[in-house]
Amino acid sequence: MSYPFNVRVYGILIDDDHNLLVADELVHGKYITKLPGGGLEFGEGTIDAIKREMMEETGIVVEVTEHFYTTDFFQVSAFNPNAQVLSIYYLIKAVSSIDITIKQKPFDFDEEIDGAIAFRLIPIQTISEDHFTFPIDKRVAAMLRELFV
Numbered sequence: 001m002s003y004p005f006n007v008r009v010y011g012i013l014i015d016d017d018h019n020l021l022v023a024d025e026l027v028h029g030k031y032i033t034k035l036p037g038g039g040l041e042f043g044e045g046t047i048d049a050i051k052r053e054m055m056e057e058t059g060i061v062v063e064v065t066e067h068f069y070t071t072d073f074f075q076v077s078a079f080n081p082n083a084q085v086l087s088i089y090y091l092i093k094a095v096s097s098i099d100i101t102i103k104q105k106p107f108d109f110d111e112e113i114d115g116a117i118a119f120r121l122i123p124i125q126t127i128s129e130d131h132f133t134f135p136i137d138k139r140v141a142a143m144l145r146e147l148f149v
Contacts, residue, residue, distance in 0.1 A: 004083040009050040010037030010137075011092040012068055012144070013060075019121035020144070021098075022131065023057065024107045026116040028079060031107050032133040035089070035140070036119075046088050054092065057117065061096035069143060071136050078134060087136045124148045 012035060013021040023036045038053045040046060047064050054062045068089040077083040100119055109116040122131055127145050129138040 004080075006077050006080065006083045006085045007040040007046075008037060008085060008087040009040055009046050009053060010035040010087060010089045010140075011050050011054050011062060012089055012140070013054075013062065013092050013094065014124055015094075015098065015121065017121075018124045018148070020124050020127060021058075022120050022122055024103070024109075024118045024120060026107070026109065026112065026114055028114065030078075030133075033106060033131060034134060034137050035132075047090070050088075050090050050092065058098075058100050058119065059096075060094050060098055060100070062092040063095050064090045064092055066091050069140055071139075073139075075134075075136055085136065089140055 021036060022033055024033050036054060036057050037050060040049045044052070050064060051062055054060050068091050071085065071087045075085045077085050103118045103120050106120065107118065109118050124144065125148060127141050127148065129141045132138050132141050
C-alpha cells in the first residue's frame with residue numbers, strides 16, 4: 001500500500017518594522033491565509049524549494065537564515081483527503097528589494113479568480129492562530145507569538 005505525502009515549504013519573512021509577510025489566496029473556491037511558500041518539486045531540496053517559491057510568488061530573492069519548524073503531527077491535506085501534508089518552515093530574509101504590492105485588508109485581490117494572491121503585513125506582536133487557515137500554520141503562529149510577544 002502506498003501512502004502519498006505532500007511536502008510543503010514556507011518562508012517566515014519578518015521585515016525591519018517587525019511585520020510578518022502573509023499571503024491571502026483563492027484556491028479551488030476557498031479563501032485561505034497562509035505563509036508564502038508551496039510544494040516541493042521532485043529533484044529539489046527544501047531550501048532550494050523555498051527560494052524558488054518566494055521568487056515565483058513574490059519576486060523576492062531570499063536567503064534562509066534557519067530552520068524554524070517541521071510538522072510533528074498527522075495532518076491530512078485540505079485538498080486531497082488521501083494525502084498527508086508535511087510542512088517545513090524556514091526563517092528567511094530578503095536579499096533583494098521587497099517590491100510587491102502590500103494590501104491593507106484580507107483577500108483584497110486585484111481580480112477574484114482561482115489562483116489569485118494578495119500579500120499583507122501583520123505586526124508580529126499581534127500574531128495569532130486566527131490569522132491563518134490551516135492547522136500547521138496555526139501551530140507556527142503560536143510558536144511565533146511565544147518568541148515575539
